Amino acid sequence: MRLKFIKYFLVVTVMAAFASCEKKLQPYDNGSGLNFLYATPADTLINYSFALGAPAATIDTVWLGVETIGPVSDVNREVALEQVLTGLNDAEPGKHFVPLTDPDIKRRFVVPARQTIARLPIVFKRDVSLKTNTYSLKLRIKLNDSFTFSNPTRTGLRISLNDQLAKPVSWGTTATSTYLGAYGVVKHAWLREQTGGSWDNNYLLDLGFTATGTNANFDTQYALYLRSELKKKLSAYNAAQIAAGKDVLKEANGTVVTFPG
Structure with a gap:
């Protein structure tokens, strides 16, 4: 009998504790x-x-x-x-x-x-x-x-x-050394004009270039193809410039615009 009383007392005590906690719970009222x-x-x-x-x-x-x-x-x-x-x-x-x-x-x-x-x-x-x-x-x-x-x-x-072109962060080490060459504002503007692409940071990320290398989007064969096509376009552009009595494509400081390879 005494054991049953103790069990009953414990159950009532626990239920009372839960009821007490429930009363203390308040809805969120700290504003937004x-x-x-x-x-x-x-x-x-x-x-x-x-x-x-x-x-x-x-x-x-x-x-x-x-x-x-x-x-x-x-x-x-x-x-x-x-x-x-x-x-x-x-x-x-x-x-x-x-x-x-x-x-x-x-x-x-x-x-x-x-x-x-x-x-x-x-x-x-x-x-x-x-x-x-x-x-x-x-x-x-x-x-x-x-x-x-x-x-x-x-x-x-x-x-x-x-309202100025600037080097995208993703024009990084791999882009510079192997595929696009050194960044220049004139080169950047020429790429936009010739291809219709923005050549901004997101554009380069989509191609697979990053600040320190490449990402999962990078395709070596396509990057090599792209470099080859850009070199052809630049060669044709410079030839047309010379035929018109003008200079080849250069940066503002006189550096000739080129692509690697």
Whole structure:
């Protein structure tokens, strides 16, 4: 009898403990947060150049991903971003980009109802100053009534802006030594003109080139074929230049443009 009483007492005690815990559980009520959406710290820097886009473009849009923290909402939630001035070639609102306070921009700065991820447009303007200078637009999430907190490591990013060709990161060791040769702005522009490709970082990654070698996309036979065709195009181009009384293709410093092999 005594043993049965002890078992009964233990069961009642455990059930009471669970009931006590259940009473203490509270629904999540810390509000909603917002972070920039990027996979690695490297994604906090975005390089954008009008030179890699359509020649006649006067504006272009860079889309920024954000993700929410906390409960999903049944209504649209407004997002606010603000520029952080660095004092070093800061992009100017109205001159280099449409101001973040522009009514049309603010209208599109929202996380839609029942969604946790959104894309925000940053609209850049092709000012002539981008031809000779690179400007920086540093942004951070501005807290508001919809989003009251943000992860400190995911609250900001920077966009580097110009209208100039620059060496893609993926024009690396293998591309330089064996297939494309030394990078040059004139060569880059010629490749774009002759092939219709952008020859930017993503284009080279698709071909299989990386900063330190190659990736899974790389096909040796195709790369050799591509190099051969580019050499033929360059030879024909230079021949036409000479026939017209002009010089062969050269970089601004006088270096003759060539391909390996």
